Amino acid sequence: xxxxxxxxxxxxxxxxxxxxxxxxxxxxxxxxxxxxxxxxxxxxxxxxxxxxxxxxxxxxxxxxxxxxxxxxxxxxxxxxxxxxxxxxxxxxxxxxxxxxxxxxxxxxxxxxxxxxxxxxxxxxxxxxxxxxxxxxxxxxxxxxxxxxxxxxxxxxxxxxxxxxxxxxxxxxxxxxxxxxxxxxxxxxxxxxxxxxxxxxxxxxxxxxxxxxxxxxxxxxxxxxxxxxxxxxxxxxxxxxxxxxxxxxxxxxxxxxxxxxxxxxxxxxxxxxxxxxxxxxxxxxxxxxxxxxxxxxxxxxxxxxxxxxxxxxxxxxxxxxxxxxxxxxxxxxxxxxxxxxxxxxxxxxxxxxxxxxxxxxxxxxxxxxxxxxxxxxxxxxxxxxxxxxxxxxxxxxxxxxxxxxxxxxxxxxxxx
Amino acid sequence: xxxxxxxxxxxxxxxxxxxxxxxxxxxxxxxxxxxxxxxxxxxxxxxxxxxxxxxxxxxxxxxxxxxxxxxxxxxxxxxxxxx
Numbered sequence: 138x139x140x141x142x143x144x145x146x147x148x149x150x151x152x153x154x155x156x157x158x159x160x161x162x163x164x165x166x167x168x169x170x171x172x173x174x175x176x177x178x179x180x181x182x183x184x185x186x187x188x189x190x191x192x193x194x195x196x197x198x199x200x201x202x203x204x205x206x207x208x209x210x211x212x213x214x215x216x217x218x219x220x221x222x223x224x225x226x227x228x229x230x231x232x233x234x235x236x237x238x239x240x241x242x243x244x245x246x247x248x249x250x251x252x253x254x255x256x257x258x259x260x261x262x263x264x265x266x267x268x269x270x271x272x273x274x275x276x277x278x279x280x281x282x283x284x285x286x287x288x289x290x291x292x293x294x295x296x297x298x299x300x301x302x303x304x305x306x307x308x309x310x311x312x313x314x315x316x317x318x319x320x321x322x323x324x325x326x327x328x329x330x331x332x333x334x335x336x337x338x339x340x341x342x343x344x345x346x347x348x349x350x351x352x353x354x355x356x357x358x359x360x361x362x363x364x365x366x367x368x369x370x371x372x373x374x375x376x377x378x379x380x381x382x383x384x385x386x387x388x389x390x391x392x393x394x395x396x397x398x399x400x401x402x403x404x405x406x407x408x409x410x411x412x413x414x415x416x417x418x419x420x421x422x423x424x425x426x427x428x429x430x431x432x433x434x435x436x437x438x439x440x441x442x443x444x445x446x447x448x449x450x451x452x453x454x455x456x457x458x459x460x461x462x463x464x465x466x467x468x469x470x471x472x473x474x475x476x477x478x479x480x481x482x483x484x485x486x487x488x489x490x491x492x493x494x495x496x497x498x499x500x501x502x503x504x505x506x507x508x509x510x511x512x513x514x515x516x517x518x519x520x521x522x523x524x525x526x527x528x529x530x531x532x533x534x535x536x537x538x539x540x541x542x543x544x545x546x547x548x549x550x551x552x
Numbered sequence: 553x554x555x556x557x558x559x560x561x562x563x564x565x566x567x568x569x570x571x572x573x574x575x576x577x578x579x580x581x582x583x584x585x586x587x588x589x590x591x592x593x594x595x596x597x598x599x600x601x602x603x604x605x606x607x608x609x610x611x612x613x614x615x616x617x618x619x620x621x622x623x624x625x626x627x628x629x630x631x632x633x634x635x
Binding site: 275277284287293294295296298299308311499500503504505 | 575587594597600
């Protein structure tokens with residue numbers, strides 16, 4: 138063991154550089170369960186502050202739902218706390234298979250394999266199903282976990298301009314000689330809140346003999362008229378070769394993810410995906426909770442319907458107040474500020490007004506595209522949204538940005 | 553083809569292929585990858601373009617993010633493989 142100052146200083150220098158670049162991340166401690174109303178300790182050591190949460194992925198408001206909590210308790214009592222094994226040794230319970238069956242049914246696929254997280258699903262799937270003879274062609278705005286997964290895969294990779302079907306077609310032609318072609322996209326893009334053109338992508342993939350993989354983490358449970366996801370919204374239900382998704386957002390919000398799709402592809406993951414082979418799967422308590430989530434979603438579309446109404450109300454309110462938003466029709470509503478410092482100042486002032494919403498800037502979003510990303514939940518009531526809107530307007534007036542165009546905001550604050 | 557004609561050709565391709573924002577100005581010196589305009593995953597199409605256009609073969613070990621980080625460095629790399 139050796140950790141002399143020489144080594145320590147390397148890390149201290151790197152951390153100082155991160156701070157200097159303004160991208161040092163600090164956690165805010167929540168002292169309550171996850172919901173629309175939370176109690177937050179921030180900065181560390183300060184008194185608790187009651188705020189409205191406008192930045193959780195708790196789209197359906199199920200993170201602290203009493204029936205989900207009760208089901209999790211029952212799972213803990215009947216199936217225990219941990220498995221102490223990976224799936225293929227002695228880490229598979231009946232409820233793991235039951236959850237895989239329920240996910241398959243919900244997503245309209247052929248089979249499903251659970252992973253500890255969707256990050257792990259994306260880390261494992263590409264290397265399991267592709268070789269160096271193949272090509273991965275991804276949208277340029279796919280999630281970081283997909284990028285990491287592609288890096289772990291020996292297949293070649295290329296990209297197409299965000300949502301540009303013409304550019305995708307060019308790339309499919311360019312790589313026509315490859316053994317397998319896999320087109321990769323998010324269903325709903327997490328930073329912009331827009332939706333992939335899956336209907337057009339399915340047609341192109343059929344035309345050029347390519348497979349299509351969709352990460353639907355920001356869609357499963359609420360996008361589409363019965364909440365099945367982006368493929369339902371785009372009328373291509375049953376036509377997606379591979380869907381990866383998470384239980385860590387709308388579907389209970391705890392953790393866990395999966396690869397769902399063609400039977401052979403799922404079987405290849407079961408044989409070769411390293412996060413599946415070398416890590417315990419989802420704990421029984423969480424599996425039990427997610428099963429209850431599917432019961433709730435199968436019984437009624439009430440929650441996704443309320444979410445849709447809330448998101449429309451929020452988007453309309455911000456637009457009428459004079460904010461610039463990214464176009465979209467999902468519960469992810471980015472308020473564009475363009476300047477990185479302005480996004481941080483705006484977020485801090487919102488917090489002081491009792492609204493918890495985070496500013497994002499480069500490298501999380503492209504340079505000059507800083508924003509406050511708001512995320513709406515079925516757990517929000519109209520009074521939450523009205524209070525949040527009041528705070529946004531107050532802070533927006535303080536910075537004099539209401540009604541301004543992109544160019545005017547950039548002229549005022551720079552990029 | 554002169555050096556400047558080569559640079560113009562590569563610059564034109566880079567702008568068409570990678571730059572979506574009309575506000576962005578790209579020059580021969582602009583850092584492409586390190587400044588985030590081009591992600592390293594997108595380099596394969598640039599590599600295919602260079603190999604087809606200049607009838608050369610660039611070894612994968614030489615097609616690094618550093619070598620592809622500006623129009624100037626790309627053209628310098630191409631020149632190493634032109635007969």
